[in-house]
Amino acid sequence: MIGRTVSARSRIVGWMLLLLGAALAVPTFGITIVWQAELDRQVDARLLSEADKLRTFARTSRDPYTGERFTTGAALLTAFMAVHRPEHNSAFFSVVDGRADRRSPGPAPARLDRDPTVVALMARTADTRIRWLDSPAGKVRYGVVPVQMAGDHADTRLVLLSFRDQELRQERHMARLLLASGCFALVVAGLASWLVAGRVLAPIRLVRQTAERISETDLSQRLPVRGSDDVAALAETFNHMLDRLSGAFTAQRRFLDEVAHELRTPITVLRGHLELMDEDAGSRHRQTRALLFDELDRMRRIVDDLLLLARADAPRLPHPRPDQPDRPRGRRGGQGAGAGAAALGRGRGRRRPCAPGRTASHPGADAARGQRGQPHW
Known part of the structure; x- marks a missing residue:
């Protein structure tokens, strides 16, 4: 303590x-x-x-x-x-x-x-x-x-x-004179050592203050490197660590952004083909079509969440614009993906029903939406 x-x-x-x-x-x-x-x-x-x-x-x-x-x-x-x-x-x-x-x-x-x-x-x-x-x-x-x-x-x-x-x-x-002179020397040495220690520890305080200003959205802070002593080596090592962190965060955002864009293309294609299908087909086809639409919506929400994670902590947060708005849930008579999955499961026994109205979403993306105040598409 x-x-x-x-x-x-x-x-x-x-x-x-x-x-x-x-x-x-x-x-x-x-x-x-x-x-x-x-x-x-x-x-x-x-x-x-x-x-x-x-x-x-x-x-x-x-x-x-x-x-x-x-x-x-x-x-x-x-x-x-x-x-x-x-x-x-x-x-x-x-x-x-x-x-x-x-x-x-x-x-x-x-x-x-x-x-x-x-x-x-x-x-x-x-x-x-x-x-x-x-x-x-x-x-x-x-x-x-x-x-x-x-x-x-x-x-x-x-x-x-x-x-x-x-x-x-x-x-x-x-002996008393020696003790008195020693006490005076201690006072002078204490003041001098306080000043010297402050100058020696000044770069350490600068490291701490810089670390407090650094966040995931701003890794541009760097320490000035002066001289070639141990403190200068510490500042240089700290700057190298910031460079590695900045590169890691950039690679992470780039990866999430690329994955999200790659997944949105096949989802858009699948949705387009499903919309071209005839809605007047048999009831089983309608149920399958409704279930696929619901699953596509869920997959698109996951992709949007990946994009949001990739851009949420960036200095400028772009406003997500999905390629297509969600299909109104009212057109299926108020039945969600859970109802369609349950009906299909009773017919074929291939899908497990999920809770009505439940959609998958990344928890980190939900937290990011809550912090940024972005709407949920």
């Missing part, structure tokens, strides 16, 4: 927009996924790099107040965060014995060091694996680096945070 209600032009434009939309959407979403995966890799590498910086700092740095090696983990982390500032959308804070101690300077998307739940989670973490954390600022990638100094029994940890969703803002903005 869809193919019947939606035009070919609309289907072509719809499929073109569908393919173009898929061609734009797949790379856009693919690029977004690749960006996200690459960002996650960069975030993990950044956190690992900060952990390596802390280890290097613990081996090489000295307490700025005493000039000696750091004796507590809290002092080491305080000095480290004072020297190493986190990158954009990142933050550090230290946890000492299950409580937040110090944090890195600078703004952060969210102060997770003030969240007791987050601090308790960091204090319970026993390994250095990088994990995900949900926060008010979105997804956060974090890692915990335990710090243990000789002689320091405090549980000290450095928490490294990277706010991944904040990092994705630029990528998401680029």
Whole structure:
């Protein structure tokens, strides 16, 4: 049902927009996924790099107040965060014995060091694996680096945070720009494809309009053939089909016309000889003569019907003029061909009676008479 209600032009434009939309959407979403995966890799590498910086700092740095090696983990982390500032959308804070101690300077998307739940989670973490954390600022990638100094029994940890969703803002903005430009391209492509499809399908519409104008009485319509593409081949094939149809209809009319003319001649001759016969002969001869006249009338009506069929659908319908008018039925005392046939059948048993007053006529000719309004002779 869809193919019947939606035009070919609309289907072509719809499929073109569908393919173009898929061609734009797949790379856009693919690029977004690749960006996200690459960002996650960069975030993990950044956190690992900060952990390596802390280890290097613990081996090489000295307490700025005493000039000696750091004796507590809290002092080491305080000095480290004072020297190493986190990158954009990142933050550090230290946890000492299950409580937040110090944090890195600078703004952060969210102060997770003030969240007791987050601090308790960091204090319970026993390994250095990088994990995900949900926060008010979105997804956060974090890692915990335990710090243990000789002689320091405090549980000290450095928490490294990277706010991944904040990092994705630029990528998401680029993805929205790509989607907006793709939608604009779809609108432009839809308008262009609508115009192009209309020009491509114009010869098809011309074929349909020409076919609607063509009838049996007018097969002179032809399609203009331009170029050598598939549409031109279709128009040429359609014209050849019209030529064959025109020849077939012409041959049919010629055949019917010739058959009708050939049959009228012997019928006229037979009628003339019967009229020359003596009407005062015996009753059997009169009945035979009347029956023959009735059958000749019926045969002449069939011939007239053939002529009418041959000329009914022609551009100019000729008015049939029979050679001789029908004999009045009153001269036989109101008896038709059926009565004469019945009488003859009782005498000789050679003819089957037919219904009184019934005459044979071609159904197509009767329909043609009804349409043209021609009298029935």
